[in-house]
Amino acid sequence: MKNTNNSRRDFLKSAALAGGGFMLSFNWFGKEVFAHEVATTAAADFAPNAYLSIHPDGIVSIFSPNPEIGQGIKTAFPIIVAEELDVDWANVKVIQAPLDTKKFERQVAGGSGSIPHSWQRLRKAGATARQMLVEAAAKKWNVSASECKTEKGYVIHTTSNKRLGYGELATDAAQITPPTDVKLKDLKDFKLIGSTIKNVDNKPILTGQPLFGIDFYREGMLFSMIQRPPAFGLKLKSFDASAAKAMPGIVDVVSFKNKVAVVGKSTWEVKKAKDALKIEWEKDGNLESTNDHNKLFKELLDSPKAEVRRKEGDIEEAFKNAAKIVESEYQCPFLPHNPMEPMNFFAHVREDGVELVGPTQTPANAQGQTAKLLNIAPEKVTVELTRMGGGFGRRLGTDYVLEAVEVSNLVKAPVKVIWTREDDMTGGSYRPAVRYRFRAALDKQGNMIGYSLRGVGINAGNSTRENNFPSGAVPNLLIDSVDHKSPITTGPWRAPITNFLAYAEQSFIDEVATAAGKDAVQFRLDLLEKAKTSPTGPVRYDIARMKAVIELAAEKSGWNKKRKGVHLGFSVYFSHASYVAQVAEVVMKKGKPVLQKIYAAVDCGVVINQSGARNQVVGGIVDGMGHAMYGNLTFNEGKPNQSNFNTFRLIKMNEIPAIDVHFVDNGIDPTGLGEPALPPTGGSIANAIFKATGKRLKNQPFIEQEEKLLDGIS
Structure with missing residues (x-):
């Protein structure tokens, strides 16, 4: 098998032909904008800024x-520019730009910050070009620019109705000095923003065009797979590569930084050779197991060395005088990121510079780390971005990029490093395992007068978000954290920390509301009112925005309408500057709870693309639900027990409920959306299951905590 690099499209064609029968061809796409490879702007083009020509x-x-990670940014960014440019979307060609730190700022996919950061910049880019086109047309007609308007790629003289297309004006507009101050459209005049527009990569993806890093191929490049330590806390002692080197297609076997890399002519050949390596490892730190972590959690929850994150009032006095005290602990496991596309990257280290191509959420960091590794100027490192088959924070790191650089530098050839699924799942970095202890003090009227939270994490850093709700709404409050340093590598995992903290906080607030004898929704609204009228310390969330999503979710779900046999669970959370409230709907069937619907109310400011926004919310909910219910990564003496999808449980298609999404239309500038829908999901489901069964789920994954109870959820 010498030619192992057929495209996905060729594979699909071959599979169809091999199956016999016939193929019916039809066009799903109609008049749609498609992504194209990076192209060089022609001299006659009008290119007033880095964003368009x-x-x-x-x-x-x-x-x-x-970077496009599946969040729809490759469609959303051009929509914003095209809106202000006032161009016909059918005439737009979208191009993925390479890394260029001089032309662009924050070329990053992470923290749900791309749109908030670039919203005004993109609008001004489009509006600047539009104004220059208007001035060019006005000069041609010898009229005032104020007498002209634009519409779908034309400048129109309002009096004579003369019109000129943007293409006809391109050369003349290029001679106009770009204005420093431009007028942006009023929101009411938007035509593209807020509409439903297909993702520009839909057709290339469905027809198997090589968009992803895993697709990238360069004639003459080599492939590499790497053997890393099989357990956290081990290091390389020695290795015997004689058998691997003798295998067909193998060019070299090299070692660096505790790793052994096999380099060859195809992925299959290097994988077989990698399996033939004889490696001896030795201990280099603690070999920790999940049982060790469980013991640590219990010890550290009582540690006197916790770091205080926020303290208001007199917490000791509040609990001393409480009419009722509610106390609970919640725990979550480590989780791998598991993007559909495993880690991969191409590097060509030459004497005159380095070429990098692949899927990265932080291309500037990849450039900088490569320059540092090789002791060269960053300007000598180019980075071309491919689309990513998922990342969820995993591709914020550069370890897999630097592996490709290391191998290319050692073998003096262009190399593409590819991880297997097992490499991906066992090689880190993970969502940290965390345990929380909550305590609440209630007065005789059921008001929460004291609130304390301690977070204990394994390589989590600060496992709390001390300024999030209900901080500011409780007169006496203490939030602190303890962190255990472990050889197990961790990193940002979609909606870092809040992905589990939100579930724990919202479940506990439900516990407190139940103990106080109050409605769960009203209990939260009452707390917000206290934060508004008599705040304790700084309030770092927007009370009005949070209240709005709570009320919208309650309305759409029929929270106050009693429906026989229907049990509702509520949750609300603020993260990445956005607000999401959710209501999960559970019914009992054959004695078991069945999740049949989730309602989501979302405030992310102006919605750029209805299609992309809904996909992000639904995707976040499915991700949050799947991992809360099924995801679990455990360790035995530093070695992950789960290494592929046969042992790591993911959510299945038939387990996804109906999802009803509603956006708050408040006209504010866009805030984050790639992550905020995930955090509230676990809490809404757990609270609905409690309503249905009377059993409170306090550990994730739910399925392992209450196997018999949850077995029927679909």
Whole structure:
């Protein structure tokens, strides 16, 4: 098998032909904008800034500089530019821009920050070009620019109704000095923003075009797979590569930084050779097991060395005088990121510079770390971005990029490093395992007068978000944390920390509301009112925005309408500057709870693309539900027990409930959306299950905590 690099499209064609019968061809896409490879702007193009160019034939190329990780940024960025440019979307060509730290700022996919950071910049880019086109047309007609308007790629003289296409004006507009101050559209005049637009990569993805890093191929490049320590706390002692080197297609076997890399002519050949390596490892630190962590949690929850994150009032006095005290602990496991596309990257280290190509959420960091590794100037490192088959924070790191650089540098050839699924799941980095202890003090009227939270994490850093709700709404409050340093590597995992903290906090608030004899929704609204009228310390969340999503979710779910046999669970959370409230709907069937629907109310400011926004909310909910219910990564003496999907449980298609999404239309500038829908999901489900069964789920994954109870959830 010498040619192992057929495209996915060729594979699909071959599979169809091998199956016999016939193929019916039809066009799903109609008149749609498609992504194209990076192209060089022609000399005659009008290119007023780094974000767009207009060709004399009227085609508008809009560059999308940020990495596309599945969050829809490659579609959303151009929509914003095209809106202010006032161009016909059918004439737009979207181009993925490479890393360019001089032309662009924050070429990063992470923290749900791309749109908030670039919203005004993108609008100004489009509006600047539009104004220059208007001035060029006005000069041609010898009229005032104030007499002209734009519409779908044309400048129109309002009095004579003369019109000129943007392409016709491109050359003249290029001679205009770019204005420093431009007028942006009023929100009411938006035509593209807020509508439903198909993802620009839909057709390339469905037809198997090589968009992803895993697809990238360069004639003459080599492939590499790497053997890393099989357990956290081990290091390389020695290795015998004689058998591997003798195998077909193998070019070299090299070692670096505790790793052994096999380099060859195809992925299959290097994988077989990697399996033939004889490696001896030795201990280099603690070999920790999940049982060790469980013992640590119990010890550290009582540790006197916790770091205080926020303290208000007199917490000791509040609990001393409480009419009722509620106390609970919640725990979550480590989780791998498991993107559909495993880690991979291409590197070519040459004497005159380094070429990098692949899927990274932080291309500037990849450039900088490569330059540091090789002791060269960052300007000598180029980074071309491919689309990513998921990342969820895993591709914020550069370890897999630097592996490709190391191997290329050692073998003096262009190399593509590819991880297997087992490499991906066992090689880190993970969501940290955390345990929380909550305590609440209630007065005789059921008001929460004291609240304490301690977070204990394994390589979690600060496992709390001390300024999030209900901070500011409780007169006496203490939030602190303890962190255990472990050889097990951790890192950002979609909605870092809040992905589990939200579930724990919202479940506990439900516990407190139940103990106080109050409605769960009203209990939260009452707390918000206290934060508004008599805040204790700084309030770092927007009370009005949080209240709005709570009320919208309650309305859409029929929270106050009694329906026989229907049990509702509520949750609300603020993260990445956005607010999401959810209501889970559970019914009992054959004695078991069945999750049949989730209602979501979302405030992320202006919605750029209805299609992309809904996909992000639904995807976040499915992700949050799946991992809360099924995900679990455990360790035995530093070695992960789960290494592939046969032992790591993911959510299945038939387990996904109906999801009803509603957006708050408040006209504010966009805030984050890639992550905020995930955190509230676990809490809404757990609270609904409690309503249905009377059993409170306090550990994740739910399925292992209450196997018999939850077995029927679908």
